[in-house]
Amino acid sequence: MDLARIDQIIDKHGCEESSLIQVLLDIQAQNHWLPKEALERVGERLQVPMTRIQHIATFYKAFSLVPKGRHRVHICVGTACHVRGAQRVLDTVQDVTGIRPGETDLDLRFSLETVNCLGCCALGPVMEIDGKTHGKVTPGETAEVLRNYD
Ligand code: FES
Numbered sequence: 001m002d003l004a005r006i007d008q009i010i011d012k013h014g015c016e017e018s019s020l021i022q023v024l025l026d027i028q029a030q031n032h033w034l035p036k037e038a039l040e041r042v043g044e045r046l047q048v049p050m051t052r053i054q055h056i057a058t059f060y061k062a063f064s065l066v067p068k069g070r071h072r073v074h075i076c077v078g079t080a081c082h083v084r085g086a087q088r089v090l091d092t093v094q095d096v097t098g099i100r101p102g103e104t105d106l107d108l109r110f111s112l113e114t115v116n117c118l119g120c121c122a123l124g125p126v127m128e129i130d131g132k133t134h135g136k137v138t139p140g141e142t143a144e145v146l147r148n149y150d
Helices: 003-013 017-031 036-046 050-059 079-083 086-097 139-147
Strands: 071-076 110-115 127-129 132-134
Touching (some): 127 139, 132 139
16 A cells, blocks of 8 residues: 555545544555554654554454455354354355465455354354355355455
8 A cells, every 4th residue: 555545545534643543444444454654654644653553453353454355254153153054154265265264365355254143143154245244155155256256
């Protein structure tokens, strides 16, 4: 992510300390993670110490200090989804993407996580990609859905 883009984000939200979280959220949304250079630029322009930025970036789950894929895949492995075949869905995602939960592929296409309940148990097994819910997915449908994301 280049500095010009980061400056644009900072200018949009106002160059002041109170804009910090909004600026970080915007960088995270556009870049999928928060590189050190970006944080340094934000600290310099907003006049916020790096220790404070680091604290916020590690405290909120929305932020990542390591590269993340363009698409975030969550597979529910809660009880309701488990009994409806969540493991087979997870196995399919692992086969198609080549990554395991907690990992990101080398092309930065997908990041994969498991969760314990997405709050829509009747739709199990549930896969969520970038916040979009795919319910009652079979392994075949899972592979098909993943192919639609570049
Ligand atoms: S257990 Fe999967 S959505 Fe609730």
